[in-house]
Amino acid sequence: MPIDAALALAAAPRCEEITWRAQDVLLYHLGIGAGADPDKDRPATDPDELRYTLESRLHVLPSFATVAGGGPPGVIGGLSMPGVDVDLARVLHAGQGLTLHRPVPTAGTATAGGRIAAVYDKGTAAVLVMRTEVADADGPLWTTEARIFVRGEGGWGGDRGPGALPGPHGTAPACPHGTAPAGPPAGAPDRTVERPVRPDQALLYRLSGDRNPLHADPAFARRAGFDRPILHGLCTYGITLKAVVDTLLGGDVTRVRAYDARFAGVxxxxxxxxxxxxxxxxxxxxxxxxxxxxxxxxxxxxVVRHT
Known part of the structure; x- marks a missing residue:
């Protein structure tokens, strides 16, 4: 069996040193659309955008934590852990959680320790929960949780785990830990915004570390069941957090405390x-x-939790 749940859960955390610079933050921000003109009425040099794109004013959007140091152990890291041997074409990123212990520095060196925190048997698929703790010399910085859906790898009689709602093309599960309430809230939204995704957005975003060919190679995308390459789920995740911070949190990235999302479609x-x-x-x-x-x-x- 390609996934040995007992071996994966028993494996020691995989630790590595990660380092990032201001230019890595700038590249990430560009990869999620910073510096563009989302409202069609202000230039890229607007001060609200320069806080993401100019090093002298730089504020770090917390979702940068998902790629800091070229991408700490997450989706790809989880697939190389002991007890896990799967075909990348069968993998989908089902959901992502992020908890901030302190604001993300514009540059730094830290230790990232990643482990498989849970393995669920969904019958026709498996779900791996990859948890990564990141700390520097001053203490904990952030915790991420990547939920990885692997088609065709279930059926061994293991724990089904909480939640079984469909995701992309009816394949991905709900958030395993129930950290976000199911379904949209009642009533009209307080704000609605639209954000265009550039045709080359995936090619730019992948330079921050996620080189999965699903997001660039049409032949690989077809093998994975898609008509053409799809955008990284974490790119959508970043675009969305930026919209919330800019629209409802006064552009103050330090107000974000936690952020969790389920990838419901491509x-x-x-x-x-x-x-x-x-x-x-x-x-x-x-x-x-x-x-x-x-x-x-x-x-x-x-859900974006904030002060």
């Missing part, structure tokens, strides 16, 4: 994201849809 480069936001006490609930495909769900069960 995004194709060149599409437009419609991001709906509902304010609640201490948090913003969010849904994201692809405008050109009738608001097909992209992110669901999504």
């Amino acid at each position: 995004v194709y480069p060149g599409e437009t994201l419609r991001i709906r936001m509902w304010r609640e006490e201490g948090r913003v609930r969010v849904t994201v849809g692809a405008v050109e495909r009738g608001d097909a769900p992209v992110l669901s069960d999504t």
Whole structure:
């Protein structure tokens, strides 16, 4: 069996040193659309965008943590852990969580320790939960949790885990730990914004570390069951957090405390994201849809917790 749950769970954490510089942060911000003109009424040199694109004013969007140091152990790291041997073409990123212990520095060196925290048997598929703790000399910085869906690898009679809602093309599971409430809130959203995705967005975003050919190679994408390369889920994740910070948190990246999302569907480069936001006490609930495909769900069960 390609996934040995007992071996994967028993494996020692895989630790590595990660280092990032201001230019890595700048590249990540460009990869999620910073410096563009989302509202069609201000230039890329607007001060609100320069905080993401000019080193002398740089603020780090917390979702950068998912790629800091070229991408700490997450989706790809989870696939190389003991007890895991799967075909990359069968893998989908099902969801992502992030908890901030301190604001992300513009540059730094830290230790990232990643391990498989859970393995679920969904019958026709498996779900791996890859948890990574990152700390520097001053203490904990952030914790990430990548939920990895592997088609065709279930059926060994293991723990099914919580949640079984469909995701991209009916394949991916719900957030295993229930950290985000299911379904959109009742009532009209407090804010709705649209963010265009550039046709070359995936090619730019992949320079931050995720070189999965699914996002660049048409032949590989077809083998994985898609008409053409799809956008990284974590790119959509970053675009969405930036929209929430810019729209409802006054552009203050330090107010974000945690962020969790389920990847409910794919995004194709060149599409437009419609991001709906509902304010609640201490948090913003969010849904994201692809405008050109009738608001097909992209992110669901999504929450940004803030001060």
